Amino acid sequence: MASIWDILEISETTDEDELKKAYRAKLVHTNPEDYPEEFKQLRQAYEQALALARQAAKKASELSQDAEAKTGAARAVHVSQGRRGTQGSGGA
Numbered sequence: 001m002a003s004i005w006d007i008l009e010i011s012e013t014t015d016e017d018e019l020k021k022a023y024r025a026k027l028v029h030t031n032p033e034d035y036p037e038e039f040k041q042l043r044q045a046y047e048q049a050l051a052l053a054r055q056a057a058k059k060a061s062e063l064s065q066d067a068e069a070k071t072g073a074a075r076a077v078h079v080s081q082g083r084r085g086t087q088g089s090g091g092a
Helices: 004-008 016-027 036-087
Strands: none
Touching (some): 004 036
16 A cells, blocks of 8 residues: 555655645546545545644644743743842942
């Protein structure tokens, strides 16, 4: 059985625009009335590829949010440590 990428005739990607473009290009030659099985296979490959792309985007977003949270926490610790370090030096 061919992979979703073979069916769509593209390299593995998470770019939704590229997936849509490949699907549309194949759809022109895959009339559902003339080739019902090929159309079904093409549709399933497209839907799986979109799901993978959206899953990758969600994971990337979560990783980015996690990194931002860690950076913010580190910044807060750094700022609070800096304030404590200057509290005892009154300049006398």
